[in-house]
Amino acid sequence: MSKLFRAVIMGPPGSGKGTISERIAHSFGLKHLSSGDFVRENIAAKTEAGVQAKTYIKKGLLVPDHVMTRLLLPRLEEMTKYSWLLDGFPRTLAQAEALNSACDLDVAINLNIPLETLKERLRHRWIHPPSGRVYNMCFNPPRVQGIDDITGEPLIQQEDDRPEALVARLRHYKDVAKPVTDFYKAKGILYTFSDTETDRIWPYINTLLSTKIPTIQSDARCASTH
Numbered sequence: 486m487s488k489l490f491r492a493v494i495m496g497p498p499g500s501g502k503g504t505i506s507e508r509i510a511h512s513f514g515l516k517h518l519s520s521g522d523f524v525r526e527n528i529a530a531k532t533e534a535g536v537q538a539k540t541y542i543k544k545g546l547l548v549p550d551h552v553m554t555r556l557l558l559p560r561l562e563e564m565t566k567y568s569w570l571l572d573g574f575p576r577t578l579a580q581a582e583a584l585n586s587a588c589d590l591d592v593a594i595n596l597n598i599p600l601e602t603l604k605e606r607l608r609h610r611w612i613h614p615p616s617g618r619v620y621n622m623c624f625n626p627p628r629v630q631g632i633d634d635i636t637g638e639p640l641i642q643q644e645d646d647r648p649e650a651l652v653a654r655l656r657h658y659k660d661v662a663k664p665v666t667d668f669y670k671a672k673g674i675l676y677t678f679s680d681t682e683t684d685r686i687w688p689y690i691n692t693l694l695s696t697k698i699p700t701i702q703s704d705a706r707c708a709s710t711h
């Protein structure tokens with residue numbers, strides 16, 4: 486059984502987690518697991534956790550740790566045969582500890598992007614909610630403004646992406662994120678990337694993962710030849 490690779494990607498709203506996760510999933514064949522997608526699936530399926538989560542999301546709040554953990558850990562149980570990249574979880578120390586009790590992580594990627602850059606990016610972010618596809622009028626615009634490239638359905642801008650909403654989200658993010666990055670720094674697996682452009686960060690993340698992932702698979706190869 487080849488050793489699997491498990492990573493999380495963290496960063497404030499608009500830092501490029503989704504954008505970079507797609508590139509990682511594509512380049513390294515990892516499963517991209519998004520906690521936001523799991524939440525939306527549960528809300529759509531009207532599961533108990535989904536119904537609870539919806540009441541918090543409607544108020545623009547994070548879902549409570551015990552609800553989020555109960556929703557996410559069983560999904561990770563289904564992924565024991567896969568290498569994956571988890572996006573959007575953990576967001577709190579309690580979530581990081583719950584994840585740590587369920588599985589070992591190889592890398593925690595942390596995106597450190599300036600506030601002004603986040604504001605500018607989210608001002609131009611458009612999304613296609615049914616698919617979660619993300620566009621940006623300055624960075625990766627749709628072929629036709631306001632229209633999803635694949636389905637032709639309309640794109641929307643999220644209420645949460647307005648600059649005034651972002652400031653509140655960022656303040657809350659800063660409070661809850663530091664204990665999580667400290668947790669992974671103490672475990673020696675935190676890698677922080679600071680820049681204003683994804684295209685400048687991507688080569689460093691690509692190099693880091695290229696050094697990690699083949700090692701794991703080559704270990705597996707030598708294990709399997711003995």
Ligand SMILES: Nc1nc2c(ncn2[C@@H]2O[C@H](COP(=O)(O)OP(=O)(O)OP(=O)(O)O)[C@@H](O)[C@H]2O)c(=O)[nH]1
Nearest residue numbers: 498499500501502503504606610620621624682683
């Ligand atoms: N101008 C510019 N926009 C970028 C860059 N990288 C990502 N974006 C865009 O900025 C927005 C935020 O990127 P996302 O990948 O959605 O960021 P995120 O961290 O997943 O955001 P949340 O889901 O809100 O936590 C999107 O519209 C991206 O297309 C960049 O280097 N430059």
Ligand SMILES: Nc1ncnc2c1ncn2[C@@H]1O[C@H](COP(=O)(O)OP(=O)(O)O)[C@@H](O)[C@H]1O
Nearest residue numbers: 498520521524542546547548553573574575576
């Ligand atoms: N790890 C988490 N802990 C608590 N709530 C979460 C978590 N992940 C997602 N959520 C909830 O689901 C909502 C949608 O998540 P997501 O699609 O990642 O968007 P956002 O940009 O708001 O984080 C979040 O606003 C939050 O309320």
